[in-house]
Amino acid sequence: MDFMAVQTEILILLLLLSTLVTDLAMAKGASRRPVAYLTAAGLAAILAHTCGLYHEGASPVFYMGLFLADNYALFFKQLFLLGMVFTVLFSLDYVERCLPHPGEFYSLLLSALLGMCVMASANDFLTAFTGLELMTVSFYILVGFRLSSADSGEAAVKYLIVGAGSTAVMLYGISLVYGAGGSLDFAAVSRNVHLFTAVGLAGVVLVMAGFLFKLSAIPFHMWAPDVYQGAPTPVTALLAMASKAAGIAVFMRVIFTAFPYLGEFMLPLLKTIAALSMIGGNLLAIRQTDVKRMLAYSSIAQAGYMMAGIVAADYFGMKAAMFYAMLYVFANIGAFAVLSVVDAERGGTSRRHVTGLSQAAPMLAAVMTISLLSMAGIPPTAGFAGKIYIFTATVERGNLWLAVIGFVMSMISVYYYLQVTKAMYRDLEPGEETLAEPLPVPSVARAAALVSAAATLAIGICPESLAVLTNFASQTFMQ
Amino acid sequence: MDFPLLSTVLLAPLAAALAICLLPRESRDQIRMIAAGTMTLATVLTLYAYAAYDTVEGGMQFTEEVPWITDLGVTYALGVDGISLPMLLLTDVIGLASVFSSWNIEKRTKDFFVLLMVLIAGVTGTFIARDLFIFLLCYEVVVIPIYIMVLIWGSTKRVPKEYAGIKLTIFLLMGSAFMLVGVVSLYIAAGGDSFGMEALAAAGQSGVLDENFQIFAFLLLLLGFGSLLSMFPFHSWSPDGYAGAPSAVSMIHAGVLKKIGGYGLIRLGLLVLPLGAKFWAPLIAALAMVNVLYAAYIAMVQKDLKYIIGYSSVSHMGYVLLGFAALNAVSITGAIANMVAHGIMASLFFSQIGYIYERTHLRSVPELAGLAHHLPRLTVGFMLAGLASVGLPGLIEFVPEFTIFVGTLSVYPVCAFLAIAGIIFTALYILRMLAKVLFGPRVERFAGVPDEQGADLVPLLLLGVFLVGFGLFPELLMGVIRSGVTPLEPLLAQLSAAPAMLGGGF
Numbered sequence: 001m002d003f004m005a006v007q008t009e010i011l012i013l014l015l016l017l018s019t020l021v022t023d024l025a026m027a028k029g030a031s032r033r034p035v036a037y038l039t040a041a042g043l044a045a046i047l048a049h050t051c052g053l054y055h056e057g058a059s060p061v062f063y064m065g066l067f068l069a070d071n072y073a074l075f076f077k078q079l080f081l082l083g084m085v086f087t088v089l090f091s092l093d094y095v096e097r098c099l100p101h102p103g104e105f106y107s108l109l110l111s112a113l114l115g116m117c118v119m120a121s122a123n124d125f126l127t128a129f130t131g132l133e134l135m136t137v138s139f140y141i142l143v144g145f146r147l148s149s150a151d152s153g154e155a156a157v158k159y160l161i162v163g164a165g166s167t168a169v170m171l172y173g174i175s176l177v178y179g180a181g182g183s184l185d186f187a188a189v190s191r192n193v194h195l196f197t198a199v200g201l202a203g204v205v206l207v208m209a210g211f212l213f214k215l216s217a218i219p220f221h222m223w224a225p226d227v228y229q230g231a232p233t234p235v236t237a238l239l240a241m242a243s244k245a246a247g248i249a250v251f252m253r254v255i256f257t258a259f260p261y262l263g264e265f266m267l268p269l270l271k272t273i274a275a276l277s278m279i280g281g282n283l284l285a286i287r288q289t290d291v292k293r294m295l296a297y298s299s300i301a302q303a304g305y306m307m308a309g310i311v312a313a314d315y316f317g318m319k320a321a322m323f324y325a326m327l328y329v330f331a332n333i334g335a336f337a338v339l340s341v342v343d344a345e346r347g348g349t350s351r352r353h354v355t356g357l358s359q360a361a362p363m364l365a366a367v368m369t370i371s372l373l374s375m376a377g378i379p380p381t382a383g384f385a386g387k388i389y390i391f392t393a394t395v396e397r398g399n400l401w402l403a404v405i406g407f408v409m410s411m412i413s414v415y416y417y418l419q420v421t422k423a424m425y426r427d428l429e430p431g432e433e434t435l436a437e438p439l440p441v442p443s444v445a446r447a448a449a450l451v452s453a454a455a456t457l458a459i460g461i462c463p464e465s466l467a468v469l470t471n472f473a474s475q476t477f478m479q
Numbered sequence: 480m481d482f483p484l485l486s487t488v489l490l491a492p493l494a495a496a497l498a499i500c501l502l503p504r505e506s507r508d509q510i511r512m513i514a515a516g517t518m519t520l521a522t523v524l525t526l527y528a529y530a531a532y533d534t535v536e537g538g539m540q541f542t543e544e545v546p547w548i549t550d551l552g553v554t555y556a557l558g559v560d561g562i563s564l565p566m567l568l569l570t571d572v573i574g575l576a577s578v579f580s581s582w583n584i585e586k587r588t589k590d591f592f593v594l595l596m597v598l599i600a601g602v603t604g605t606f607i608a609r610d611l612f613i614f615l616l617c618y619e620v621v622v623i624p625i626y627i628m629v630l631i632w633g634s635t636k637r638v639p640k641e642y643a644g645i646k647l648t649i650f651l652l653m654g655s656a657f658m659l660v661g662v663v664s665l666y667i668a669a670g671g672d673s674f675g676m677e678a679l680a681a682a683g684q685s686g687v688l689d690e691n692f693q694i695f696a697f698l699l700l701l702l703g704f705g706s707l708l709s710m711f712p713f714h715s716w717s718p719d720g721y722a723g724a725p726s727a728v729s730m731i732h733a734g735v736l737k738k739i740g741g742y743g744l745i746r747l748g749l750l751v752l753p754l755g756a757k758f759w760a761p762l763i764a765a766l767a768m769v770n771v772l773y774a775a776y777i778a779m780v781q782k783d784l785k786y787i788i789g790y791s792s793v794s795h796m797g798y799v800l801l802g803f804a805a806l807n808a809v810s811i812t813g814a815i816a817n818m819v820a821h822g823i824m825a826s827l828f829f830s831q832i833g834y835i836y837e838r839t840h841l842r843s844v845p846e847l848a849g850l851a852h853h854l855p856r857l858t859v860g861f862m863l864a865g866l867a868s869v870g871l872p873g874l875i876e877f878v879p880e881f882t883i884f885v886g887t888l889s890v891y892p893v894c895a896f897l898a899i900a901g902i903i904f905t906a907l908y909i910l911r912m913l914a915k916v917l918f919g920p921r922v923e924r925f926a927g928v929p930d931e932q933g934a935d936l937v938p939l940l941l942l943g944v945f946l947v948g949f950g951l952f953p954e955l956l957m958g959v960i961r962s963g964v965t966p967l968e969p970l971l972a973q974l975s976a977a978p979a980m981l982g983g984g985f
Contacts, residue, residue: 362590369623378623379616388551388612388663395667404660411656415649418626422641425630464548471550 005060005069008050008077009117015042016110023103032102033092039106040088043113047081050074054472061123065185068123072477075322075469076120076249083242083329084113090337090448091234094344099232100147108145112138112238116246123257124184125174125207128250132170132214135246136163139239143231155230162213162223170210176203177258186258195262204259208266211254214247215303216296218276225288228296233343236292237336240299241329248306248325252318255310256477263313270311275405277304282409286416291339292349294416295332298375301413302328305390308402312393319474320389323466327374327382327459333452334371338364341445356435357424364441365424367453372417374456377410382459389467484528484541485557485607488521488571489600496596499589507588511578514592518575518599525571532564534962539609539677548612552673556609561963562815565956566606566735566742569822572945573734574599577727579937580830583837584632584725591632594624595727602731605739611662611747612674615655618739622651625728625736632725634836636783643723650706650716658703658743661696665751668692676746683751684970690754697755700748701763708740709793710800711769718781718789726833729785730938733792734826738818741799745811749803749967756806757974764804764891770797772897775904779911784835784842787912788828791868794905795821801891801898802883807971810886812964816879816956823875823945824867830938831860838928844915852921856931860939863946865913869906875946878953890975 003010015038022035059070088109095102115135122128140163144156174184180200181189194200209220216224228236259266281301288294306328309321338357339349341364346353358365374381387410391403428436459466495517499510532540539558547553559567577595584591597620604617629644638646666674669682682688688696706713717737721729749756771794778790795817802814834857835850836842851858867874880902887895931939949956 358590369627373623379619384616384619385548387659391659391663392551392667392671395663396671400660400664403663407656407659407663408653411649411652414652415645418623418645418648421623421627422630422645425627426641427631462547464550467548467550 002060002062005062005067005121008046008053008069009114009121011046011049012110012114012117015039015046016107016114018042019103019107019110023107026103031096032106033096035103035106036088036092036095039110040085043081043085043088047078047085050078050081056476059476066124066127067118067121069121070477071473072253073121073249075473076245076325077117079245079326079329080113080116080120080242083238083245083333084109086333086337086448086452087234087237090333090445091340092444093442094232094234094340097344099145101145105142105145108138108142109238112142113242116242119246120249122250122253123186125177125186125189125258126184128254129171129174131246132250133167135243136167136214139235139243142235142238143227145235146232149230151230152232153230155227158223159227166210166213166220169206169213173203173206173208173210176200177207179203186254189258190260195259201262201265204262204266207254208270211247211251212273215244215251215307216300217273217303217307218280218300219273221277221281221300224300225293225296228299229290229293233292233336233340233349236295237332237340240295240336241332244299244303245325245329248310248321252310252321255313256318267311267313270307271399271402274304274307274311275402277301277307278405278409279304282413282416285413288416289352290350291354291420294420295335298413298416301409302375305387305406305410308394308399308406309390311402312397312399314393314397315474315478316393316396317390318477319467319470320386320393322470322474323389323463324386326466326470327386327456330382330452330455330459331371331374334367334449334456335375337445337449337452338368338371341439341441345439351420351423354420355423355426356428356432357439359428359436360439361441363446364439364449367449368424369421370453370456372420373414374460376414376417378414380457380460382456382463385460385463483543484524485559486543488524488567489557489603489607491517491521492574492596492600492603496593496600499593499596502589504589507585510589510592511582514578514596515575517596518571518578521603522571522575525568528559529564529568529959532559532561532959534561534958537561537962537966542609547610551612552671552675553612554610554673554675555613556675557607558609559607561959561961562745563606563742564959564963565815565819566738567603569738569819570599570602570606570735572941573730573822573826574602576826576830576938576941577730579934579941580730580833581725581727582934587631591628594628597621598624598628598728598731602735602739606742609676610674611666611676611679614676614743615659615662619655621736622648622655625724625732628728629720629724633723633728634725636722636842637786638719638723640723643719647716647720647723650713654703654706654713656703657699661699661703664692664699665696668696676751679747680750684753688752693752693755694758695755697748697752697759700743700752701759704740704743704748705766706740708737708744708796708800709770710740710763710796711766711773711793714770714774714793717793718786721789721792721829722783722785726829726836729829729833730826733788733829734822737792737796738822741796741803741814741818744803745815749806749811750970753970753974757977760804760806763800764894767797767800767804768894768897770794770800771901772797772904775901775908779904779908781908782843782845784832784844784847784912784916785829787844787908788825788832791905791909792821792825794901795825795868797901798880798883798898801887801894805883805887805890806974807886807890808964808968810883810890811967811971812957812960813879813882813884813886815960815964817876817883819956820867820875820879820949823942823949824864827860827864827938827942827946828868830942831857831864834931834935839925844912847916849917849919849922850925851917853925853928854930856936856939858917860931860943861913861917863943865909867946867950868909870902872950873947874950875956877950878957882957
């Protein structure tokens with residue numbers, strides 16, 4: 001057994017335990033900022049450590065190939081770590097002010113992170129399922145963490161019920177796949193011709209449905225808006241970027257290693273779902289007035305874009321989806337950092353609450369605009385390069401119609417993103433003067449927001465470096 | 480040439496935007512000085528390039544190339560030829576004028592000039608890019624600053640400025656969505672390894688792109704560039720948008736941004752997809768006629784000065800489209816020259832309207848009268864722009880329009896005839912407006928309005944010099960453009976020899 005293969009996970013687990021112990025050792029009622037700093041510093045150190053793990057040649061495996069620490073998994077782990085570090089940083093103030101038991105909050109974040117990392121590395125159905133459950137169960141609690149808020153409770157219960165349903169569906173699917181394929185190992189399943197029987201195909205469909213729930217792709221999206229809106233803002237951020245990216249990571253691995261010969265059956269279905277998600281997510285977002293809820297619908301559309309990359313079903317598509325997942329992380333950090341500050345200061349995240357932000361906190365308004373434009377795919381933000389990658393891959397495989405839908409819908413999405421910009425920048429009406437008063441912005445949150453906006457612009461103007469990394473990760477995956 | 484002249488012209492406004500970001504909000508004078516200084520530098524460099532451009536040799540000059548995104552085949556490639564150089568000059572001159580037209584903006588001055596600089600840099604980039612990716616990047620960069628500028632500094636008249644802003648943005652973005660699809664499929668069809676315009680043009684003209692694909696891709700580009708050029712029926716954003724926008728945005732938008740549409744049609748539509756251009760030319764000619772006549776007809780009944788000029792610009796773009804559709808060297812030379820001419824003229828108009836609106840908060844024709852008695856300099860500006868618009872010989876618009884008619888007459892005689900008739904409409908609404916606003920009896924309520932002086936005078940002087948200069952010495956403009964169009968002659972001759980595919984001539 002090569003314990004080096006699981007070193008990232010072990011480090012995260014150690015960090016998780018030390019946050020628990022630190023929290024216990026601290027006096028009741030004392031500020032839990034030290035726990036937050038410990039978490040952030042630990043995560044940053046792990047992130048730095050993982051940078052040295054990229055490798056050529058064979059990847060380390062753990063426990064008879066159940067767990068594979070390849071470059072592909074590493075890329076996604078770094079993505080989760082990055083998202084998590086920034087979330088901890090920008091939400092310091094929010095957590096202190098709005099959440100009870102901030103100590104446990106950080107422990108739960110870390111256990112969710114652990115689940116994601118296991119998902120990214122999972123090389124068989126059972127490991128994938130274990131990671132998925134660890135992540136999801138942590139999120140059930142995190143979503144309901146605002147104990148005083150009825151919305152938060154409602155969101156948690158909804159998420160629990162729908163999530164449990166999807167888990168059941170997926171587990172049933174896995175059992176069918178196991179029955180037909182005779183193994184839980186991705187590669188072994190792909191080699192078994194019995195997968196092409198009715199039982200096997202039914203299992204494949206159910207497994208896919210389970211993953212699509214996590215991606216909140218249409219028609220499996222119903223839980224997303226309420227959960228996103230009700231959850232504490234930093235948790236929503238993680239649901240949007242990290243949880244979704246974890247879903248994408250394991251989804252792509254399953255498609256490419258477990259079901260590579262099922263393209264004929266699966267791709268038309270996935271293309272339809274990608275198109276539906278792009279259309280539905282963007283159209284439903286138009287009517288939303290709560291920014292968090294709007295971002296929930298927008299994240300459905302974003303899942304559609306990433307799936308459009310995946311259904312190109314080749315190395316270019318995979319690379320495009322990975323590129324997009326990363327830039328989506330930065331866009332989300334920016335948007336949610338701003339929303340967390342606004343939520344903590346003004347007690348809400350509707351468009352009314354961000355009104356006048358261009359005068360109250362011009363920097364935040366600018367970061368918000370840049371982040372939203374990146375989601376919409378307007379240059380010079382990263383979203384533009386990401387969409388070009390995705391849709392060149394799509395067109396190359398002859399799916400021009402998908403690219404047409406993608407580009408048209410992303411231009412439609414500009415409309416609702418600009419509604420937020422409009423609220424922030426418009427002239428204040430009489431009676432709204434208080435909204436122009438300077439908003440106190442915690443310096444850490446300000447720094448996190450600025451860094452994410454800078455990264456969004458940097459990737460947009462010079463996508464080369466991230467493209468090289470995703471190229472490398474997807475190339476080594478395909479070998 | 481070692482000095483990166485074009486990069487300097489492109490990046491100077493961005494550097495200025497950054498510098499302005501770092502200044503405190505209160506130092507309004509420094510902010511204005513930085514903006515003006517940067518644009519002066521850019522204009523001087525462009526004028527130098529214009530003078531130093533070797534028209535005998537032709538082709539792309541002042542070229543720069545840096546590999547950019549290697550896995551997509553994107554190169555940071557800049558360069559100007561006889562087609563793009565006049566457009567670059569236009570951009571910088573109007574950019575400089577627009578800085579001075581915004582001299583008196585006191586509300587959030589810092590934000591305004593940051594956005595204005597980004598806007599100018601974006602427009603500059605589209606004209607000097609030799610790589611399609613860089614072209615698209617620069618083009619879409621400008622859309623959002625415009626929206627924010629309309630939102631904060633715009634004015635609500637017939638429609639709320641929020642509506643005007645979002646309408647303008649959505650039209651341009653929807654157009655660009657189709658354009659993006661066209662560009663991506665073009666990129667893949669040409670081999671998927673380069674976004675370079677020369678490489679794509681070579682693929683298009685050597686038969687790598689088959690005829691059906693060219694027809695399809697050209698339609699996508701036409702939707703994008705056509706809505707940018709306010710081609711009927713995608714024109715309705717233009718008058719509303721200009722009316723809602725602050726005058727600097729109207730100047731840049733009507734003066735140069737719109738021209739990206741015409742420039743793109745020639746640079747991409749014609750050079751990369753010649754068969755597509757040939758196929759759709761009759762349709763473009765027909766729509767151009769609608770532009771010329773219908774927009775002129777609407778302009779006649781407008782009351783708001785900005786709406787008149789807005790519809791007038793839609794009408795003038797019809798001439799550009801017509802020149803393009805005739806697909807011969809003469810008409811295309813005329814179309815490019817007409818874009819320059821209209822840019823200078825329209826931005827002069829908008830700057831003068833902006834001045835009078837700033838001082839009186841009036842821009843409706845019935846409310847204004849007899850301004851010539853009190854504001855002689857403003858009157859000069861209005862008269863120059865107005866008479867150029869009518870096509871008075873000796874001013875900038877005459878030669879380009881004439882060239883378009885000469886080039887079009889043999890291909891689409893009916894259209895050319897109707898377009899010439901359109902000038903009568905133009906004369907009608909322009910002269911009527913000038914007569915009402917400027918002349919007539921003295922009106923005492925305007926006695927206290929100060930005439931243009933200092934910074935306000937700069938747009939008039941600057942644009943006036945080009946308006947009269949290129950009018951009296953048209954060869955200065957036409958010579959450069961001809962050197963850009965001459966290399967296209969073999970291609971155009973080949974195209975006109977082929978039978979028309981859609982509808983035929985009419």
